[in-house]
Amino acid sequence: MSSSYRSEADRIREQLPKNGKIVFVSGYFNILHPGHLRMIYYAAEQGDRLVIGLIAKPKDHPSSTLPDNDRKIALQSISCVDDVIVMWHGLDALLNDLKPEVVVMGPEHRGKNPAEERLVESYGGHVVYSSGASAPLAPNGENGSDSGTYRSNILKPIGYLDRHQVTLEQLRRYICGFKDLNLWVIGDTIIDEYAFCDAVGMSREDPTIVVRPLKSNFFLGGAGIVAGHARSLGAKVTFATVTGKDEPANFAEDALKKLDINGIVIRDEFRKTTHKKRYRAEGKTMLRVNNFTEQAIEEEAQQQIVAAFEKKAASIDAVIFSDFNYGILPQSLVETITRIAQRHNILVAADSQTSSQIGDISRYRNTWLLTPTEREARVALQNSEDGIVNVAEQLRQKTQAQHIYITLGGEGLLIHTTDVPEGSDEAWNNDRLPAMNQSPKDPAGAGDAMLVMSTLVLAGGGTIWEAAYLGSIASACQVGRVGNIPLKPEEIVRELKHEEHV
Missing domain, CATH: 3.40.1190.20 (Ribokinase)
Incomplete structure (x- = not known):
């Protein structure tokens, strides 16, 4: 059963930056609520690529559980989620093939999954228990994916x-x-980095805006x-x-x-x-730092x-x-x-x-x-x-x-x-x-x-x-x-x- 997820695991590894870390979260995620979102956003901060293992709906499960594909689409719409894998063959098989560096579980699971924790530690991974309670609910919503419903904000001139x-x-x-x-x-090659931040507030020591970095995206510019x-x-x-x-x-x-x-x-x-780094919070760029040679x-x-x-x-x-x-x-x-x-x-x-x-x-x-x-x-x-x-x-x-x-x-x-x-x-x-x-x-x-x-x-x-x-x-x-x-x-x-x- 170890090869059940091999092709997906290989694809994810190929897309991972050099020395990058895969972060893994699993669950049913039947109706996404703020608690789910906080943990997902927290998990995204722990590495470079966030993979969610979605527990497949058992045949005898209550009808109130949404179909696998509906739950998968909902998770894919979250901007910081990179991959969603429906776990038809169980959690252990996916962990064995994917070998994520970090596995995030809610604190209520501490001590209840010793076999999974030993499995993760066996290949050098690390289990983190956190609900992400302090994570903001929309760290990168401005860069979210398309909901599937097309609405144009573009108006063309008459005449x-x-x-x-x-x-x-x-x-x-x-x-x-x-x-x-x-x-x-x-012309010039420029790398544009967008550092998405959570605005924490104003420093009491001096008039400085304080932000917490959440995620950086890099673009060819x-x-x-x-x-x-x-x-x-x-x-x-x-x-x-x-x-x-x-x-x-x-x-x-x-x-x-x-x-x-x-x-x-x-x-x-x-x-x-040339590398330009923009710090953004609440949908606005607060500061840009340019690193370049001018000759x-x-x-x-x-x-x-x-x-x-x-x-x-x-x-x-x-x-x-x-x-x-x-x-x-x-x-x-x-x-x-x-x-x-x-x-x-x-x-x-x-x-x-x-x-x-x-x-x-x-x-x-x-x-x-x-x-x-x-x-x-x-x-x-x-x-x-x-x-x-x-x-x-x-x-x-x-x-x-x-x-x-x-x-x-x-x-x-x-x-x-x-x-x-x-x-x-x-x-x-x-x-x-x-x-x-x-x-x-x-x-x-x-x-x-x-x-x-x-x-x-x-x-x-x-x-x-x-x-x-x-x-x-x-x-x-x-x-x-x-x-x-x-x-x-x-x-x-x-x-x-x-x-x-x-």
């Missing part, structure tokens, strides 16, 4: 599609066509998630970057492999892989990226510069890649983020698309006085970009383009899209989703108006969750079918 002669069917065709596109992304979005949406993707020789770089390479992204990852022992990459690394790009240039449809201004994209590299792209008619898009760094979006010349925030555009032009449309036009003239988005946060997006109606005397055209998500959870990554979706649409032959619309939907999907999670085509198609408008 925009008609104004630009855009059809939903055409938008869906672009999404289906992403699989035929070959995209390059060049920066230019890495730009590549991740593109691959998940269907495109073939190559991601060129420079990292340190450290644990965050190992995490990044593993993430790229799982996403099936062709990574050109150059390791530099004198750099740190231009070596000439040798630049030459490696250029050589790889030039070798494949004939088959590349678009390249995105995703610049977080930590030195991965020095001007010489940008100019060389841009010249090669022009020779091969490769679409070039760029974003240069300066929320906490010093950058200049105007150094990206002759692109198809630039996507600065209003502040980034004004800083590049040293212009704090003119209206936003004049700022957009000045940036277009300075950079010779075909299209510019000025992203305005909660106010949405200004589209500024050389795509003018036939017969018009104007040299440029404008329109605006509102921020579509009515209940955003996390603004991080909104611009990345906008950038990659718009680039893919343009590379697939779409207009800037179509690109902006799908880009805005992608951005709205991204801000509706916490952390960088690659977008899926079905998410976007589902929102296109949803007909609520504003």
Whole structure:
């Protein structure tokens, strides 16, 4: 009977981080109540992967016991639960195969299960007796899983599609066509860590907020998630970057492999892989700590990226510069890649983020698309006085970009383009899209989703108006969750079918 759970145990072990611990809890969990939740949340804090062994319903059990599958679905909806296994073959067989490092039981079981305790101790595990009475009831509810009932918080603007002669069917065709596109992304690898905390209160010694860390989630961020979005949406993707020789770089390479992204990852022992840690409580980010190196990459690394790009240039449809201004994209590299792209008619898009760094979006010349925030555009032009449309036009003239988005946060997006109606005397055209998500959870990554979706649409032959619309939907999907999670085509198609408008 020892092999009854072997395949599930092997799968769980494969997904466990290096030196990670499996925590195990078992029970009927017929009707989930606060006591169950507290113990489950407590258990999740004791290791890296929480597995729940669900006692199968015996045939002669009272009809009031819910079916196994109903109880399993309820447990899976708890964000900190990683795996639920229905124990058809008993608890001992599962413990033998899984060998969890920590087994959590309620204090009422102390001394009543000596055989199970000896079994756990026999392979080096440890039994912890706790009800989790002090654990909060919702340590990570903002990152919970889907309940299964779809409710969109995304409202689309009335009149925009008609104004630009855009059809939903055409938008869906672009999404289906992403699989035929070959995209390059060049930029910074960032590891985003979200430390979810319980707000304890204010220190009596000094005016400091006191929190208790509960769980950390790690995500591939920066230019890495730009590549991740593109691959998940269907495109073939190559991601060129420079990292340190450290644990965050190992995490990044593993993430790229799982996403099936062709990574050109150059390791530099004198750099740190950028790591951003956000501390969150009550659905808000209280503090962000950045660990990074801010210096231009070596000439040798630049030459490696250029050589790889030039070798494949004939088959590349678009390249995105995703610049977080930590030195991965020095001007010489940008100019060389841009010249090669022009020779091969490769679409070039760029974003240069300066929320906490010093950058200049105007150094990206002759692109198809630039996507600065209003502040980034004004800083590049040293212009704090003119209206936003004049700022957009000045940036277009300075950079010779075909299209510019000025992203305005909660106010949405200004589209500024050389795509003018036939017969018009104007040299440029404008329109605006509102921020579509009515209940955003996390603004991080909104611009990345906008950038990659718009680039893919343009590379697939779409207009800037179509690109902006799908880009805005992608951005709205991204801000509706916490952390960088690659977008899926079905998410976007589902929102296109949803007909609520504003």
